[in-house]
Amino acid sequence: MDFKDYYAVLGVSESASPEEIKKAYRKLARKYHPDVSKEEDADTKFKDVGEAYEVLKDPEKRAEYDQLRKYGARADGSFEPPPGWQSASGFGGGGYTEADARQFSDFFEEIFGGGRRGGFSGGFGGGGFRQNMRMRGEDVHARIALFLEEAFHGCEKQVSFAVHEADEHGRVIPRQKTLKVKIPAGMREGQNIRLKGQGSPGIGGGEPGDLFIEVEFAPHPHFAVEGRDVMVTVPIAPWEAALGATVTVPTVGSKVNVKVPRGSTSGRKLRLKGKGFPGKHPGDQIVILQIAMPEKHSAEAEKLYEQLAEAEKNFNPRSKLHV
Amino acid sequence: MSKQDHILTVEVLDQDGSTFTLREICERGECHAEFVIKLVDYGIIAPVEESPEARHWEFDVGALSRLRKAQRLQRDLKMNLPGLAMSLELLDEVEEMRREVGRLNHRIRQLMGE
Numbered sequence: 001m002d003f004k005d006y007y008a009v010l011g012v013s014e015s016a017s018p019e020e021i022k023k024a025y026r027k028l029a030r031k032y033h034p035d036v037s038k039e040e041d042a043d044t045k046f047k048d049v050g051e052a053y054e055v056l057k058d059p060e061k062r063a064e065y066d067q068l069r070k071y072g073a074r075a076d077g078s079f080e081p082p083p084g085w086q087s088a089s090g091f092g093g094g095g096y097t098e099a100d101a102r103q104f105s106d107f108f109e110e111i112f113g114g115g116r117r118g119g120f121s122g123g124f125g126g127g128g129f130r131q132n133m134r135m136r137g138e139d140v141h142a143r144i145a146l147f148l149e150e151a152f153h154g155c156e157k158q159v160s161f162a163v164h165e166a167d168e169h170g171r172v173i174p175r176q177k178t179l180k181v182k183i184p185a186g187m188r189e190g191q192n193i194r195l196k197g198q199g200s201p202g203i204g205g206g207e208p209g210d211l212f213i214e215v216e217f218a219p220h221p222h223f224a225v226e227g228r229d230v231m232v233t234v235p236i237a238p239w240e241a242a243l244g245a246t247v248t249v250p251t252v253g254s255k256v257n258v259k260v261p262r263g264s265t266s267g268r269k270l271r272l273k274g275k276g277f278p279g280k281h282p283g284d285q286i287v288i289l290q291i292a293m294p295e296k297h298s299a300e301a302e303k304l305y306e307q308l309a310e311a312e313k314n315f316n317p318r319s320k321l322h323v
Numbered sequence: 324m325s326k327q328d329h330i331l332t333v334e335v336l337d338q339d340g341s342t343f344t345l346r347e348i349c350e351r352g353e354c355h356a357e358f359v360i361k362l363v364d365y366g367i368i369a370p371v372e373e374s375p376e377a378r379h380w381e382f383d384v385g386a387l388s389r390l391r392k393a394q395r396l397q398r399d400l401k402m403n404l405p406g407l408a409m410s411l412e413l414l415d416e417v418e419e420m421r422r423e424v425g426r427l428n429h430r431i432r433q434l435m436g437e
Binding site: 026029030033034035036038046050136139141179180181182183184187191192193194195196198209212213214219222224226233288290 | 331333334335336341350351384385387388391392395396399400410414421425426429430433434
């Protein structure tokens with residue numbers, strides 16, 4: 001087991017005052033709150049910060065921790081509590097706490113014990129559920145990342161999430177649950193699906209909670225989505241823009257031929273009705289034209305450009321810059 | 324006890340999808356109606372259709388996940404309701420801006436021919 005340096009987690013010195021500890025905790029809790037932060041390991045960091053504060057805010061726990069820190073930590077970073085170690089402050093037994101002991105590390109468990117033994121300590125002040133209590137199971141909110149093609153055509157996906165259930169002693173323990181889910185075609189980012197009864201099981205015969213899954217999209221190399229519309233930038237040659245042309249354009253999972261109007265400019269948008277996200281009111285695909293130049297020109301092409309320059313000599317592409 | 328061999332059909336929730344009454348959202352959010360009413364008063368969540376009488380309110384699933392978010396922020400960061408309202412608004416703005424930056428970066432990469 002690794003030693004957890006709670007002072008380092010909060011970024012305070014060993015001699016930090018309770019005020020400094022509270023201040024550091026508040027700042028880091030705001031920074032790493034999973035509803036605020038987009039950092040990948042925000043959830044873990046937030047839990048670490050909460051665990052560190054749980055110990056360092058309490059003078060008794062802090063004194064015990066300081067003692068262990070002095071004698072228990074080994075040079076290689078590993079940790080073993082001294083033989084016969086038993087915490088006097090404990091966790092689950094001592095009064096009301098808002099911290100959720102289910103979230104704390106093995107290290108915390110080893111030192112202050114009772115974390116998981118304390119049952120549903122947040123809401124119920126320690127101790128297991130009474131057998132005669134009837135309660136609906138928790139709803140679980142999860143997210144699923146889909147490729148655009150998967151959302152567009154529908155797919156089957158495996159989702160894993162944690163539910164909380166009571167064991168035979170009434171202790172609430174987390175359990176990992178995995179389901180195969182059929183995602184219907186045309187789901188959009190931010191939309192939710194519900195699986196009735198797939199959340200945490202009810203207690204004392206209460207009905208189970210539901211599972212809500214919010215859809216998010218993995219970025220696509222070519223397509224971007226805005227509402228129900230799919231946007232794609234399509235390069236065209238200068239002569240296709242000038243003379244008009246029929247070009248092949250990709251759609252999600254297929255392709256279509258699109259007529260580029262004569263005299264098109266870069267950035268011009270063409271709307272392909274009904275080629276966006278499927279549904280009751282299907283979206284459109286928006287093609288954004290982008291004029292692309294060949295990297296090299298042949299001698300013949302250069303001559304033609306010279307002729308073009310002569311024919312279009314009144315055109316000033318920089319007129320908006322007043323030069 | 325894995326159920327992964329069963330393929331489950333899902334219910335899609337959107338604006339014209341199913342809604343929750345005030346009582347249902349309280350049950351699911353494990354909170355009192357007063358708390359939901361305060362969140363509505365502060366504009367943190369809104370019923371699908373405005374009504375002066377709370378018993379007629381219906382909420383979509385977006386309101387439910389926002390309620391849970393508000394509860395977590397209040398519990399973990401000890402925020403009061405005006406602070407919560409402002410933070411959630413700013414978080415929405417940040418989220419929208421992140422998306423916009425993502426879209427613009429995407430456009431730039433395409434225009435640069437990457």
